[in-house]
Amino acid sequence: MNTCDLVVIGGGVVGLTIAREWLLRYPKSDVVVLEKEQNSVAHGSGRNSGVVHSGIYYTEGSLRAQLCVSGCQLMRDYVSERGLWIDNCGKLLVPPSESALGSMQVLLDRGRANGVEIHQLTGKEALELEPHVNPQFDQVLFVPITSVVNPKEVVERIKKDVIEAGGVIHYNASAGSIDSKCGTVQTSVGTFESPTVVNAAGLFADQVAKRAGLKTRYSFQPFKGKYWKHKNTHFKMRRLVYPVPDLDLPFLGVHTAHNSHGEVYFGPSSTPVIGRENYKGLQGISWLDGLSLSASIVKKLLHNTNGLRTLALREMKLVRLKGVCNELSKIISGVGPDDLERSLAKVGIRSQIFDADRQHLVNDFVVLQDDKTIHVLNAISPAFTASFAFARYVLDQQK
Ligand SMILES: Cc1cc2nc3c(=O)[nH]c(=O)nc-3n(C[C@H](O)[C@H](O)[C@H](O)COP(=O)(O)OP(=O)(O)OC[C@H]3O[C@@H](n4cnc5c(N)ncnc54)[C@H](O)[C@@H]3O)c2cc1C
Structure with a gap:
């Protein structure tokens, strides 16, 4: 059993920014990211348009509006301060x-x-x-304010931050069964136990949530772009x-x-x-x-x-x-x-979810908490833009 302070399932931009934010808040803690692929950009985080959105599309007060507007500024600052590529084209x-x-x-x-x-x-x-x-x-x-960045370059840099701050990223490590009450996650590279587990598994977040025992009214409806x-x-x-x-x-x-x-x-x-x-x-x-x-x-x-x-x-x-x-x-x-x-x-x-009760594709980010696990469902666009603000929001949800 590997005991740590935070386990993040999913090493895409959302999982990595959460790990990074945790390490900024608690510098000496043990943080583990579990990623089933051999890198962090195999899915949405490496396959998007790279647009840093402004937040004009989303209704006032929605999570997407709040996190996109603040995340846009945080992303632009992050990229500029590190000299990464950005085109401030509007x-x-x-x-x-x-x-x-x-x-x-x-x-x-x-x-x-x-x-x-x-x-x-x-x-x-x-x-x-x-x-x-x-x-x-x-x-x-x-x-x-809308700009374009290189999403793979940004994700690689966030990954570097996590590792430099002492976080451990296990690639080729798929999270299997999860006990949300005990905070344990079984993987191909061993079992991890933590008081806080974050599910940021993107296209599989709903399945990971189900395996952790979370009951929701949501089903999954992927859309190819x-x-x-x-x-x-x-x-x-x-x-x-x-x-x-x-x-x-x-x-x-x-x-x-x-x-x-x-x-x-x-x-x-x-x-x-x-x-x-x-x-x-x-x-x-x-x-x-x-x-x-x-x-x-x-x-x-x-x-x-x-x-x-x-x-x-x-x-x-x-x-x-x-x-x-x-x-x-x-x-x-x-x-x-x-x-x-x-x-x-x-x-x-x-990674779009569908609300079976309201018969509607869910139009906002959804973050749910169950025992020791926080689930990030519906990390749709602009979750890349919003990621730094999203990470702060998710960690603020901790009971
Ligand atoms: C075509 C397209 C264009 C887009 N354009 C933009 C844009 O221009 N701007 C913008 O802001 N957003 C955009 N988005 C949205 C953005 O890409 C996503 O919101 C964002 O990448 C979500 O990040 P994520 O970390 O949640 O998902 P992912 O990148 O999918 O990361 C989740 C990770 O979890 C891993 N995983 C899954 N199951 C397990 C498991 N059991 N164990 C361990 N690991 C697991 C996966 O391998 C994956 O690497 C776009 C999306 C698409 C599809």
């Missing part, structure tokens, strides 16, 4: 249709209520900031360009995303999938889990729960490059099917 939000103008006003109000600096621009002003933007309704929002890449490495975007999203759907819509190598991507799509780690082909599908996820998707499509049928119809158009370009042409100009290729490497899956 984000343009373009209404893709006339009906999106109403949502644009909602975003403006939400953003201002959350204390985010936002500017309303004319089409001409938007074009001066980004020549590829398509301001078809002559109204564009500009959020200067695929990206397309601009073939021409000389094609550059000065700013991020996003559509004003359909606020009835839980995703931000296909947008531009550039990285530290100067590559420009477009995406991500939002397709419900039957495998938690189903990045390609039939990989990552466990058949029992897959069957239950399939049944639940069919039910949600039939009832158009959360506008999922509308979303599925929209997603079907993204199967062909022409469909992707059509979607993109509503917010940017000058990108055609011949310019794009599917990116096989850049695919991510969102």
Whole structure:
């Protein structure tokens, strides 16, 4: 039995920032992170757009609003102080249709209520900031604080902080059974006991919670996000360009995303999938889990729960490059099917949970505590941006 002060299950950005924050609070303590993969970036933490979000999307008072706004500043400071790559490019939000103008006003109000600096621009002003933007309704929002970082570089640096502060990260160590009352976790590398166990297992957080005996009204519904890449490495975007999203759907819509190598991507799509780690082909599908996820998707499509049928119809158009370009042409100009290729490497899956009582995809972070375990469920976007603030919040929940 290995006894320690904190055990964290999951070594992605959420688990690592929690371990780091604990070591900042209690410098001489024994902290162990258990990660089933051989690195920290195999899943969401290494497969996202790297956008440091401002917090304009989320309703005032929600956890996502609070933690995104404070996390955005903490992430920007962390990256800048350590000399990591950051592009302080800002984000343009373009209404893709006339009906999106109403949502644009909602975003403006939400953003201002959350204390985010936002500017309303004319089409001409938007074009001066980004020549590829398509301001078809002559109204564009500009959020200067939004930036882009290299998520893998950031996660590697947080990992280094944890190790330098004395934390131990066990890779290839999958957490099996958990006794939440005793605070014990069985793994392939031994049993760990601690007065505080944090479940930050991302795509498996609901299953880990179940194994720890937590009963909730939540089920799991993963959504795959695929990206397309601009073939021409000389094609550059000065700013991020996003559509004003359909606020009835839980995703931000296909947008531009550039990285530290100067590559420009477009995406991500939002397709419900039957495998938690189903990045390609039939990989990552466990058949029992897959069957239950399939049944639940069919039910949600039939009832158009959360506008999922509308979303599925929209997603079907993204199967062909022409469909992707059509979607993109509503917010940017000058990108055609011949310019794009599917990116096989850049695919991510969102760890989204579903509230069975309210029949709704859960729209906020969920943190639950049971005996000695704190469970981080629904670490959806912008959990990467929010991670430093999220870690403080999670540890403040300790009984
Ligand atoms: C396509 C896409 C784009 C996104 N873009 C953005 C963005 O631009 N900005 C932003 O802020 N957010 C974005 N997000 C969201 C962000 O990536 C996630 O919210 C964040 O990475 C969640 O981190 P995590 O540590 O909870 O999850 P993960 O990175 O999945 O880490 C959880 C870890 O737990 C491990 N694990 C699971 N089960 C066990 C077990 N039994 N034992 C031990 N270890 C286990 C897994 O191997 C994994 O490494 C995006 C997400 C997706 C999918």
